[in-house]
Amino acid sequence: MATDVQVAARKVVSLNPATGETLRELACASEQEVHTAVARARGAQPSWLALDIRARIAVLNQFQHLLHEKKSDVARLITNEAGKPYVEALTTEVMVVLDAARFLIENAYRLLRDEPLPHGNLAMKMKAGRILREPYGVIGIVSPWNYPFSIPATESLAALVAGNAIVIKPSELTSLVVLELASLLHQAGVPKEIFQVVVGDGATGAALLNSEIDKLIFTGSVATGKRIAQASAARLLPVVLELGGKDPMVVLEDADIDVASSGAIWGAFVNAGQTCLSVERCYVQRKLYEPFLAACVRKVKQLRVGNGLNPETDIGPIIHERQLNLVAQQVEDAKASGARVLTGGTRLPELGPNFYAPTVLADVTHEMKVMREETFGPVLPIMLFDTEDEAIALANDSEYGLAASVWTRDRSRGEAIARRIDTGTVMVNDVVSCFGISEAPHGGFKSSGTGRTHGRFGLEEMVRIKYLDSEHLPRMKKVWWYGYGEAFTGQMEGFVNMQFARGVGKRLVGAIRAAGVFLGKGRL
Ligand code: NAD
Helix, strand or coil, X not given: CCXXXXXXCCEEEEECCCCCCEEEEEECCCHHHHHHHHHHHHHHHHHHHHCCHHHHHHXXXXXHHHHHHCHHHHHHHHHHHHCCCHHHHHHXXXXXXXXXXXXXXXXXXXXXXXXXXXXXXXXXXXXXXXXXXXXXXXXXXXXXXXXXXXXXXXXXXXXXXCCCEEEXXXXXXXXXXXXXXXXXXXXXXXXXXXXXXXXXXXXXXXXXXXXCCCEEEEECCHHHHHXXXXXXXXXXXXXXXXXXXXXXXXXXXXXXXHHHHHHHHHHHHHHHHCCCCCEEEEEEEHHXXXXXXXHHXXXXXXXXXXXXXXXXXXXXXXXXXXXXXXXXXXXXXXXXXXXXXXXXXXXXXXXXXXXXXXXXXXXXXXXXXXXXXXXXXXXXXXXXXXXXXXXXXXXXXXXXXXXXXXXXXXHHHHHHHHHCCCCXXXXXXXXXXXXXXXXXXXXXXECCEECCEXXXXXXXXXXXXXXXXXXXXXXXXXXXXXXXXXXXXXXXXXXXXXXXXXXXXXXXXXXXXXXXXXXXXXXX
């Protein structure tokens, strides 16, 4: 029905979280535009796949070169739109992507080529088997704001090298960074139809989920992830879900206090704590508890909060006021339940709209929200434990299972504990940096998601596995085809015994009984 009421297009506004300044307003892609983008991607994908994989690797090489050339501009843009210190944008975003490209340039050909599959089953010896890795076609990516460059870029590079086309919906808060990623990929030689950005909000993401994509790679909150899992189940759309975390850090009594406390504060406050892998719960064995608290407080008091473009800044702003309020509420809830605020616990309005002081909490318990719900802010809650078993039980007492860390001077003790913690990654004597190891699979257990990105397993997510089976003796009927009867049954019993009976004698008798089957007599 025609109407003369003009429906205003929805917009997303890109803001600088440190200053509140509007960087740009962009119209949300409509549902129709999302569907059109996916259809264009599907139309173009066969020619992208038809390129030799070496040609796609060459494109990645060119992308890596361009990104390296433009590293400072890209890092500055990330700082402007997401707030993190420039040096973090450079190391945890740009450098991670340069290295992810390196991994794929070095390994994609080997990991994606056909893989011979020798058969152990005697009856199947006359066949050549191969595993083929074929691209899905069009992969949808929905990405978050906290690592607006490294998350979508690492996923995109893996999807592209495998021969997929991509339609990506960036976070409504960080569209500009993903538009820059698109520009670099296009300059490097990725056709425009093969990498398309649909800017928008949650509804745009939902439109992409409901479009004709072949797989969705989603990174974001558990709440949105669960909605996506439900919708995708209805149409059996394969999805990778990289969701939230509540990562525990376990500090044993033999840990180096100076190293572990520095690890704790960096792990808790990098990107103002807005890191899926950040230290969200810290457990310290009794002997170290008080000195560990003192070391953390002394170091945190030296951290400088401010605009990420200032090279002296350690901690930037929180992304927006809603998130700031959530962090402040968790700290208030903990205080009200008896936690001690050793430092921080306040907003810093004098610095700008979204700043919060790095906060260390002691004497927290698992009844407090700060130990159960994702905080996603600069808060380090520290709790005491006595025994290893207690520490492991506390670490595992969470609906999340993304990553964890164990701190000790005894590596084998650390690794033994690491094996008992239910998370997708456990680091011994380090935190967060696993995300920068391009070979290492990234992903969670429990509510932290399913599937993996990064490395070999991340690349495997971008392909469908096809088994190709081909006969060496095409003119021979198979022994198991029709021709059933008493003789055949006896031969088959012999054949089974020949392979699996205990004792050489029984196997030999089986072989003799089975022999007739190979003559193929009586096969239909
Ligand atoms: P979010 O769930 O609010 O949004 C993520 C993306 O989903 C955005 O692009 C958003 O527009 C889109 N979206 C929202 N509703 C949608 C819907 N119904 N259908 C489809 N798309 C929809 O998360 P966020 O606040 O952007 O990101 C922070 C969260 O992401 C944290 O929980 C963090 O732990 C998690 N995270 C996880 C990882 C990981 O690798 N496991 C990495 C980074 C961030």
